[in-house]
Amino acid sequence: MTSNTPDISEMLDFDIWDLGWYHQPGTDTSEPIRRLGSWLGVAHRIGRDMCNWVIPVSSVVLARTTIQHVTPLELQVPELRDQVKEFDIALRERLSDSNFVISGMEEPSGFYLPDIDDMEEFADSVTVPRDGDGTQPEQDSFTPEGYDNMINAEIMIPKADGTIVGKVIKRAKGEDGNPIGLRNSYPLLDTREYEVLMPDGATVSYTANVIAENLYSQVDSEGRQFLMLDKISDHRKDKTAYSKDNGYVISHNGNKTPRQTTQG
Numbered sequence: 001m002t003s004n005t006p007d008i009s010e011m012l013d014f015d016i017w018d019l020g021w022y023h024q025p026g027t028d029t030s031e032p033i034r035r036l037g038s039w040l041g042v043a044h045r046i047g048r049d050m051c052n053w054v055i056p057v058s059s060v061v062l063a064r065t066t067i068q069h070v071t072p073l074e075l076q077v078p079e080l081r082d083q084v085k086e087f088d089i090a091l092r093e094r095l096s097d098s099n100f101v102i103s104g105m106e107e108p109s110g111f112y113l114p115d116i117d118d119m120e121e122f123a124d125s126v127t128v129p130r131d132g133d134g135t136q137p138e139q140d141s142f143t144p145e146g147y148d149n150m151i152n153a154e155i156m157i158p159k160a161d162g163t164i165v166g167k168v169i170k171r172a173k174g175e176d177g178n179p180i181g182l183r184n185s186y187p188l189l190d191t192r193e194y195e196v197l198m199p200d201g202a203t204v205s206y207t208a209n210v211i212a213e214n215l216y217s218q219v220d221s222e223g224r225q226f227l228m229l230d231k232i233s234d235h236r237k238d239k240t241a242y243s244k245d246n247g248y249v250i251s252h253n254g255n256k257t258p259r260q261t262t263q264g
Helices: 078-094 116-125 208-216
Strands: 019-024 033-042 052-055 062-064 067-069 154-159 162-171 193-197 203-207 248-250 256-258
Touching: 019 062, 033 078, 154 208, 162 203, 193 208, 203 208
Parallel strands: none
Antiparallel strands: 019 033, 019 067, 033 052, 052 062, 154 162, 162 193, 193 203, 248 256
């Protein structure tokens, strides 16, 4: 959508195969010659504005800007009416399918579709692949979990002594065996429930809006995910790292400031 109305006026003057007069350039000393042709369409990217494709009696398509309708008054003139009739006959003969047959080539079998009258007989002749019990093979079974963007998501679940990581494994189902809740594009109105697997093997049910809120809380404004650390168990350093004794710089006035460095 560009909010610009296209100009289609150049396509309204002629219909496909309309007869028209086009001017064939003459010599330097002669006037242009007016010839009959059929309009094929607007010639974009060729010539000036209002350039059209025209097919003459030779069937070699030309691009011309000077094309005019054959008027009803002109068709009442016997000489011009005969000229139009001869043009139609000559062009039909030139474009006949019989002129484009490759000699010595047999017609391939099964190339054409069967006629409507033979469709019932054709349908009876088609065999449908079936299983061993005579029934048609079923399509691949559809599993909603395969198309659910919540499945396999890892969420941070708050606990009394911190947080634990749970994994969404499947939709929660009711007593009738159907999934609980309905999907909604607005997270607050999404009533689906999911089963979340805990580190100890237990499963807990959470609604989709709670899971979505938890996932959004784990990413920053640019979509990068971050996780909270439980504790740092150990660390290591190489020989380029400064020790605590050498970690400060004393300025000329005696002030002691931490040494700024990226090594270590």
